[in-house]
Amino acid sequence: MIPNEFDYVRPSSVDDAVAALTEGGDDAKIITGGQSLLPLLRVRLANPSVLVDCGRIEEMRGVADAGATLLIGAATTHHDVMHSPLVKEHAGLLAAATATVADPQIRHRGTFGGSLAHADPAGDLPTVALALDCVMIAAGPNGRREIPASSFFVDYFTPALEWDEVLVAVRVPKLKISDGWGFHYEKFHRTAQSWAMVGVAAAVRRSNGSIAEARIGLTNMGPTPLRAAATEAALAGAAATESAVATAAERAAEGTSPTSELHAQADYREHLARVLTKRSVLAAGGVG
Structure with a gap:
């Protein structure tokens, strides 16, 4: 048409x-x-x-070191995000998930901020932004404001942006491998370029043989990206063993509200959430 x-x-x-x-x-x-x-x-x-x-507004492009965070312009392409040395060093989960977005053509044209502002619960990057506790910077007629990722995704395709606001940049907290962090993003999809039926973004920090902290985001398990809060709580302080991770992962679907449709029923999505959470945490934590 x-x-x-x-x-x-x-x-x-x-x-x-x-x-x-x-x-x-x-x-x-x-x-x-x-x-x-x-x-x-x-x-x-x-x-x-x-x-x-807004694709050529210079302020909205690029990745910069802002101390405790990275500042990524909303108009920065997926390709530039995933190949940024700063992102690879300080936000490995974002680099890993971005590499799975659609295909090379879309990664060269699509933008980080565009994906977030689109607020598709089946999108990969909203889930990562939630798991990493990113902060969105929006500009409007009354100036600029910062919106935590936990408040940014309101409903299906509905971000917490007013109609006259522009998403300018995103603050991404640094989680460095040298501080014990490991990362993994895994999704289940029908074809290489299709949306995820379910995806899991995991950032895990190990210390003295235990899991000190885990951040786990779920893709396509409700009208917005979600955190697997019950699994995160179960993993905090747990032994870094496969059995401990498997037990915690069984709680990954708690508090979610997946939909049933042609390609996947709700109970199947819940099963995928548990399986993929186990895989992602094991990989991120270097367990097994």
Whole structure:
């Protein structure tokens, strides 16, 4: 199909982008890589009056060292995120998960911030942002504000952004391998490029033969990305053994609300969550 008619603007600064959104009204849309929005435009599930292209705003691109965190511009492509030396050193879970996003073409065009703002519960990167306790930086007519990942994903395809706000950057806490952290992201999907039926993002810190801390995010187990809180609690201070991990992983689906659809029923998703959580924690913790 052919999209409906719309205006197109390409601002050169965040302030100009906010002004363009405000002028365009609540049916204006931001586009950066366009890998999520363009398919919606083609089938007319999205009908914006104006597209505000933020893909070339310099402030919104790149990865920077900001002390205890990395600052990643929202318009930074998946390719640039996964190949950033800073991300590889300080945010290994993000690098690992980004490498699984779709295919090389999409990774070269799609953006980190676009994936987060799209807020698809089947998306890989929202889950990682939640597991890592990332903080989103949004700009609007009233200035800038920071939104923790735990509050950012509100519902299906619904981020905690006002219609006139732009997601500018993301603060990613540093979790270094030298501090005992290990990472793994694993998902189950029907084909190489399809969305995950279920995915698990695990960051595990070992100390003196035990699991000191575990951060576990679940993909596609509810209307938003979720933390496997019961498993995280069970792993804290547990022995770094396969049996301890297996016991904790049995609680991975607690508090989730997966849907049933053509490709997977809810109970099957719960089973996948338990299996993939065990695999991810074992791999991240270097157990076995």
